[in-house]
Amino acid sequence: xxxxxxxxxxxxxxxxxxxxxxxxxxxxxxxxxxxxxxxxxxxxxxxxxxxxxxxxxxxxxxxxxxxxxxxxxxxxxxxxxxxxxxxxxxxxxxxxxxxxxxxxxxxxxxxxxxxxxxxxxxxxxxxxxxxxxxxxxxxxxxxxxxxxxxxxxxxxxxxxxxxxxxxxxxxxxxxxxxxxxxxxxxxxxxxxxxxxxxxxxxxxxxxxxxxxxxxxxxxxxxxxxxxxxxxxxxxxxxxxxxxxxxxxxxxxxxxxxxxx
Amino acid sequence: xxxxxxxxxxxxxxxxxxxxxxxxxxxxxxxxxxxxxxxxxxxxxxxxxxxxxxxxxxxxxxxxxxxxxxxxxxxxxxxxxxxxxxxxxxxxxxxxxxxxxxxxxxxxxxxxxxxxxxxxxxxxxxxxxxxxxxxxxxxxxxxxxxxxxxxxxxxxxxxxxxxxxxxxxxxxxxxxxxxxxxxxxxxxxxxxxxxxxxxxxxxxxxxxxxxxxxxxxxxxxxxxxxxxxxxxxxxxxxxxxxxxxxxxxxxxxxxxxxxx
Numbered sequence: 123x124x125x126x127x128x129x130x131x132x133x134x135x136x137x138x139x140x141x142x143x144x145x146x147x148x149x150x151x152x153x154x155x156x157x158x159x160x161x162x163x164x165x166x167x168x169x170x171x172x173x174x175x176x177x178x179x180x181x182x183x184x185x186x187x188x189x190x191x192x193x194x195x196x197x198x199x200x201x202x203x204x205x206x207x208x209x210x211x212x213x214x215x216x217x218x219x220x221x222x223x224x225x226x227x228x229x230x231x232x233x234x235x236x237x238x239x240x241x242x243x244x245x246x247x248x249x250x251x252x253x254x255x256x257x258x259x260x261x262x263x264x265x266x267x268x269x270x271x272x273x274x275x276x277x278x279x280x281x282x283x284x285x286x287x288x289x290x291x292x293x294x295x296x297x298x299x300x301x302x303x304x305x306x307x308x309x310x311x312x313x314x315x316x317x318x319x320x321x322x323x324x325x326x327x328x329x330x331x332x333x334x335x336x337x338x339x340x341x342x343x344x345x346x347x348x349x350x351x352x353x354x355x356x357x358x359x360x361x362x363x364x365x366x367x368x369x370x371x372x373x374x375x376x377x378x379x380x381x382x
Numbered sequence: 383x384x385x386x387x388x389x390x391x392x393x394x395x396x397x398x399x400x401x402x403x404x405x406x407x408x409x410x411x412x413x414x415x416x417x418x419x420x421x422x423x424x425x426x427x428x429x430x431x432x433x434x435x436x437x438x439x440x441x442x443x444x445x446x447x448x449x450x451x452x453x454x455x456x457x458x459x460x461x462x463x464x465x466x467x468x469x470x471x472x473x474x475x476x477x478x479x480x481x482x483x484x485x486x487x488x489x490x491x492x493x494x495x496x497x498x499x500x501x502x503x504x505x506x507x508x509x510x511x512x513x514x515x516x517x518x519x520x521x522x523x524x525x526x527x528x529x530x531x532x533x534x535x536x537x538x539x540x541x542x543x544x545x546x547x548x549x550x551x552x553x554x555x556x557x558x559x560x561x562x563x564x565x566x567x568x569x570x571x572x573x574x575x576x577x578x579x580x581x582x583x584x585x586x587x588x589x590x591x592x593x594x595x596x597x598x599x600x601x602x603x604x605x606x607x608x609x610x611x612x613x614x615x616x617x618x619x620x621x622x623x624x625x626x627x628x629x630x631x632x633x634x635x636x637x638x639x640x641x642x
Contacts, residue, residue: 164434167471167507172429185445211427219478222505243503245482247427 124214124230126315127198128300128351130307132376135348136190137162137198139329139336143356144198145177145187146331156201157213159228160186163195166223166304172213195307197300199228211248215300216256218244220263221270223304227256230353231296231312238294255291259301262287270303277306278380284308285370285382292368300351307373309351311365317351318362319376327357347376384474384490386575387458388560388611390567392636395608396450397422397458399596403589403616405437405447407460416461417473419488420446423455426483426564432473455567457560459488471508475560476516478504480523481530483564487516490613491556491572498554515551519561522547530563537566538640544568545630545642552628560611567633569611571625577611578622579636587617607636 127144129137141160158177161170169191177183177200199214214228229252236251242261246253266283267276284301288310291297298315301308309315320327322345324338342348351371355362365371372380387404389397401420418437421430429451437443437460459474474488489512496511502521506513526543527536544561548570551557558575561568569575580587582605584598602608611631615622625631632640 164470167469169432169470170430174424181449182445185442189441209427210424210429217477219505219507222507224507245479247479247482247484 124199124201125353126228126230126298126300126351127356128302128307128309128349129193129196130349130373130376131194132347133343133345134192134194135346136192137196138187138190139334140350140352140356141198142187142334143329143331144200144352145183146329147200156208158183158198158200159213159215160198161196161215161217161226161302162191162193163224163226163302163304164193168217168224168226168302168304170215170217172210174208174210174213195302195304197226197228197302197307207249209248212250212253214252216253218256218260220260221267223270225260226302227252227259228300229255230298230314233291233295233297235294236291239291251295255297255299258291259284259287281306281308281372281380281382285310288370289368298353305374306379307349307351308370309365309373310370311367313367314353315351315365316353316355316362317349317365317371318355318360319378320348320350321346321376327360330354330356330358349373349376349378384459384461385613386488386490386558386560386611387616388562388567388569388609389453389456390609390633390636391454392605392607393603394452394454395606396452397456398447398450399589399594400610400612400616401458402447402594403591404458404460404612405440405443406589406591416468418443418458418460419473419475420458421456421475421477421486421562422451422453423484423486423562423564424453428477428484428486428562428564430475430477430486432470434468434470434473455562455564457486457488457562457567467509469508472510472513474512476513478516478520480520483530485520486562487512487519488560489515490558490574493551493555493557495554496551499551511555515557515559518551519544519547541566541568541632541640541642545570548630549628558613565634566639567609567611568630569625569633570630571627573627574613575611575625576613576615576622577609577625577631578615578620579638580608580610581606581636587620590614590616590618609633609636609638
């Protein structure tokens with residue numbers, strides 16, 4: 123199993139506090155020593171930091187923590203392999219371009235029967251069920267819309283297409299996932315997923331796995347809204363919302379737009 | 383204008399020495415302060431380090447130099463913008479998946495008329511002529527072959543398709559480029575491009591822009607073959623082969639396979 127971390131905000135925010143919590147589970151406190159990845163959006167483009175090694179000992183992961191990059195949308199993953207070798211090609215998050223924007227995907231669980239689904243034009247580079255599922259999902263989206271939606275009605279059409287693909291692929295196994303499209307963060311719960319929306323009045327929070335405290339009131343303005351999604355709550359003194367198996371959240375501008 | 387750097391080898395090699403020379407031109411010795419990028423293959427997958435800032439002052443560029451990653455194939459770029467804003471989306475090298483492998487592309491020059499060419503299914507994320515040209519090129523390759531070639535005859539068909547697309551797109555402007563497909567390094571010269579193949583007997587070399595010397599005989603075995611391609615020679619005491627305008631080199635396993 124693996125752990126997922128997503129962030130979606132209305133103002134550029136750094137993910138260091140939450141990523142530190144996740145990195146601790148990458149080989150130190152947790153059993154997820156087979157790689158880690160972090161994708162940070164800048165508009166429609168994304169930069170990724172990927173390593174097929176434990177996050178806890180990684181110099182690159184330390185560099186990312188010490189040199190925070192602010193973003194509106196981020197997806198991170200630490201991996202305990204269940205299917206597929208430990209390699210760069212098998213390291214989440216995966217990235218593909220669709221409609222002139224980067225789509226980013228990370229998965230928790232195993233979808234053993236995923237290869238029953240036909241691929242569209244997106245082809246896996248590695249040999250995980252996760253990347254295969256991502257390719258199937260993007261193929262479905264491309265069948266539904268010709269361009270990235272601008273109006274609310276088309277956006278809802280996209281959200282429903284993601285949810286339907288998630289439900290369909292999820293019939294073949296455990297399909298918790300995070301998907302970013304440069305605007306939205308989609309978070310599907312198959313078995314375990316949690317989220318929190320931090321907003322004014324901000325207060326302090328303590329990492330669940332370490333005595334690291336951040337007082338968010340010192341680093342935010344009253345208008346800030348920051349969504350954090352994680353497999354398990356990352357802090358011990360905040361109230362996290364538990365996901366419902368089979369349901370998917372859609373976040374935009376630090377708000378929950380839909381549960382589908 | 384920008385500067386290109388490519389490396390293609392028969393054994394995993396780190397690119398630190400050459401990248402150090404390129405990074406110096408990214409804002410320190412050269413006028414290329416609008417971003418830099420480095421793509422390092424691991425099999426069919428690639429990891430990229432991208433920054434829309436000068437390489438010379440970059441902490442990430444320093445991290446890459448201090449934590450070398452060995453690879454068989456790498457493409458790097460430092461940018462002086464001629465078209466398109468300074469942003470992550472406009473930072474080379476660009477990456478797309480085709481046939482289940484990562485293709486990587488970096489461009490030197492300006493192709494003003496590139497938008498006369500129709501796009502296939504690959505759509506630019508940023509607004510550079512370079513990324514547009516890459517999308518056109520990949521669309522052409524997809525029209526030519528259904529899968530990545532395995533036999534020599536199909537490989538030569540792919541090489542010719544890349545060369546033809548280069549020639550066609552190059553009619554609209556200056557189209558020096560490096561393209562990687564996980565196996566080959568393609569290097570097209572429109573105006574300026576150089577290469578060198580380092581092989582036994584190895585000797586020392588000195589960076590053109592700095593008094594940094596590496597004795598390759600100390601870090602290689604007699605079977606090693608390392609191709610370096612660069613806009614301008616990176617060392618001052620080696621003999622570099624100058625490219626012929628309108629011609630493209632194809633490298634594989636540290637050897638020049640074709641000039642098309």
